[in-house]
Amino acid sequence: MPQIDEYLAANSDRFVRELLEFLRIPSISADSRFKDDVRRAAKFVHSQLERLGFASQLVETEGHPIVYGQSPQVEGAPTVLVYGHYDVQPPDPLNEWVTPPFEPTIRDGYVFARGATDDKGQVFTHIKSAEAWVKTTGQVPVNLKYVIEGEEEVGSNNLEIFLEKWRDRLQADVAVISDTSQFGPGRPAITHGLRGIVACEVTLRGPKQDLHSGIFGGAIANPVNALARAIASLHDASGRIQIPGFFDDIPPLTDAERQRLAALGFDEAGCLADIGVSAPFGEPGCTTLERRWVRPTCDVNGIQGGYQGEGPKTIIPAWARAKITCRLVPNQSPEKVALALEQHLRENCPPGVT
């Protein structure tokens, strides 16, 4: 479609400008201080769809709104449902950013900003490609439905309710989710599955306040030591998850699956060098690609307790907290895994810590 290519070329500067505007909105769904910004990002997507003449709606939920958009009906054409999200992950630690997360910067032809590739950039391509069709041919050649949510980074609880309620209106021949990656430069990928997730936060409480470790050290359970012990109990030394029942429902990988993954020619050394890690580590008997794509995990995403400042402070902290997520694979039940995780952590706590 030469006229579409021309339109894209002619408007690319403006597209980039608008994308940067979108990226400037700190739509951090996890952090309630940014609630208004999250809504602002939703409105941005909403107005982008309206400008195309699509029926667009800001659907309220218990949490952040969902943007729904629909192109004018094209009889006989297939229906394509595009899913994306306008919320982003928290950007801290801020001092590790080369340029600030919500001041998009273009370096070497790449846009650097929180959300640029997860998932505002991809959402934007799906809007701008529709715009190119509308502006050059008068309409998109398919029936487009957009569901752009604002809670992907916090578990999409309200999306589930929305999908249930809107089931009929969301019927489609194909669903497109571009919240994924290429396999490598010049190697686009069709992602046909993603791991699920169970997220929890664990707080262990010991004494009602921080105590002097010279006076009480050794006599009561230290919540940080106890939390470390509970976390350590999640894996054995080789990296295999130890939560009872965790692997029960997972069918073993078939030889064919393993061969297909191996045939991709994954550059393990290059990947590790990229991320600055000297050696892989994980479930024994699996390749790095298998561990990354088709095996479940259990990771601490954050931990906190006691004194964080400069120098020593000799205390038994009153509490310790960790954020833990498990990545799940087919047949694992999130409810079952969450329960097993909780029970396992409880069983691995010493007396006097709750």
Added chain:
Amino acid sequence: MPQIDEYLAANSDRFVRELLEFLRIPSISADSRFKDDVRRAAKFVHSQLERLGFASQLVETEGHPIVYGQSPQVEGAPTVLVYGHYDVQPPDPLNEWVTPPFEPTIRDGYVFARGATDDKGQVFTHIKSAEAWVKTTGQVPVNLKYVIEGEEEVGSNNLEIFLEKWRDRLQADVAVISDTSQFGPGRPAITHGLRGIVACEVTLRGPKQDLHSGIFGGAIANPVNALARAIASLHDASGRIQIPGFFDDIPPLTDAERQRLAALGFDEAGCLADIGVSAPFGEPGCTTLERRWVRPTCDVNGIQGGYQGEGPKTIIPAWARAKITCRLVPNQSPEKVALALEQHLRENCPPGVT
């Protein structure tokens, strides 16, 4: 000495006022942002001693200064060396304080402020009791020497150098350290020994930046999980320290020692209720008082890594850090323990984490 008692009673309001002034100085030796305040506290002590007509000196060190004071020579009288410290522990978490740490408040006859009982209050009684003698009888009846340092809360490294250098001038018949507690209300205690300490900070580094746990989870070592595992390896499930060689040099407690401790009639239930802990925990085969006073420990005083904010953030953190201290008992060598601790932590780290 009735005239001394009278003087103390007549001046007690002023003494309290001056003490509160001392307590208002945030002399946090661990935190370099408070360097000037630490010096201010040193000067406060220095001027208090000068006002008594004592030879007083601010002795510079590589770190915070040491205040030395000496009363005029009394021929034939014994020499008493008073040790204390004017520095305090970091006061955070600030939101747990009923009243701010450096705004001293008197409630039910007790002074609440950071350092009130550790150790500014005690230092102050040793100065004001001398003042009462000087102002009523013209002199103290002994030869007093004061060594009040500003690095007790960070390991007293420069005190050791000072003691070596000043060895001759510090000769004394008796040394008094009032950086201790009573056994209970109405039960004063002569503390004849304190546990030593080894302090360290451990940082584990994984990837060069935080990574998405859906893309890399399970394939590389997570520094927080690794740190938890290393910390967990410090004890067995019963609470006994597992660092190889840790107990080698410690003579076993004699029956006589154990009986003397037991005879004190320690109120374990009352103590636990006070600190809000439901059960004791520690080295098997020891009583709570033995664990608190005569057995060594290994405690995490603070831990940090990954995302600390509200809600989930699905990352493999780039690093994790813990502050660890061991309390030592007679015959343990700090150097040997530090080395054993370091080696044990290193041996309990998975590949790809440094």
